[in-house]
Structure formats: C-alpha cells, structure tokens
Amino acid sequence: MSEIRKKAMTRLVLCAVALVASIIFSVLLLNGTFDGQTGGSQPASGDTISSSAPAEGVDDPTADSFTAESASAEEVPAEPEATPEPTPEPTPVPEYEGLSVQPTTYYNEGEQPTYTVTDGNNLNMRGGPGTDYDKIGQVPASTGVTALGTNEDGSWVVVNYNGTYGWLKTEFLNG
Known part of the structure; x- marks a missing residue:
C-alpha cells in the first residue's frame, strides 16, 4: 500500500x-x-432506560x-423568603385637656413648627379655633410657642403655654 x-x-x-x-x-x-459530566452515573447492568419518561x-x-x-x-436560585414588615401600631391621637375643639391635624414630635407671638400683642388662648370660644389664658408678646396641632385650614394652632393647652390665631404669630 x-x-x-x-x-x-x-x-x-x-x-x-x-x-x-x-x-x-x-x-x-x-x-x-x-x-x-465526567464521572456521571451510568445505569447498572439490568437497569432499563425508558425513552418515554x-x-x-x-x-x-x-x-x-x-x-x-x-x-x-439555567435554574434560577430561589429568592430567600422576605421577612414581613411588622405592622406599625397606630399612634394614639393625643387629647388636649381643657379644649372645646381638638385639632384636625397633629404634628409629630420633631416636626412641630415654632412661632413667636408678635410684638405689642398679648395673645388670648382660646378653647377652640375662633374668637367665639372661651378665653382660657394669655400668651405675652414676643413669647416663643410650639404648635402641637392645627385646625383644617391652618389659621389656628394648638399650643401648650405654662401647662395650659389653647388655640392661638396664626395671624398674630411669626413663624
């Protein structure tokens, strides 16, 4: 050859x-x-291989x-189960003693606006958001106050002055 x-x-x-x-x-x-894969398992002698399975x-x-x-x-690994977020307990709405009307909006601690009573005006604190409510105290001119809540249109705020809660007209406050 x-x-x-x-x-x-x-x-x-x-x-x-x-x-x-x-x-x-x-x-x-x-x-x-x-x-x-190398080293994969082979059927033992006597085992039958079914092509229909x-x-x-x-x-x-x-x-x-x-x-x-x-x-x-190509299997995608299973995502770990997410831990459910705990349902927050509703924050209790404070009730301010001595007021005829409670605020419609409450400010969270740390988010409460501060005001100063305008110069030359001693401001009457009232039991509700209006001059027709009883006078329950007075805040001297140039005094700083922190708003705890407000009425629906924001024209009056609830403050605590010397341990007494009352409503002040925002028109006479500097923010």
Missing part, C-alpha cells in the same frame, strides 16, 4: 469512529441518560432546543 492510501484509510477510520461516537452521544442525550423539570423532552443539561444549568 502506498503512503497516501495509508493516510487516507487512517483518516477514513477516524471519521467513522467520530461519526459512531456522535450517534451514540446523540441517542444518550435524547434519552436523557447522559448527564454531560420525561427528564426532571422538563415539560417537553422532544423539543428541538432542549438539552437535559440546560434545564439544571
């Missing part, structure tokens, strides 16, 4: 071996028995684009 024929025969045999190996690999892959996690094992390995390799 010539040297060229020997090389051609060798190449032909190698191609035939590669073709047979490809066919065997394809059959194993389609049957779902090939795990694609779908691979785990696969809806249609006959789909053209499916491979058994892609199902496990």
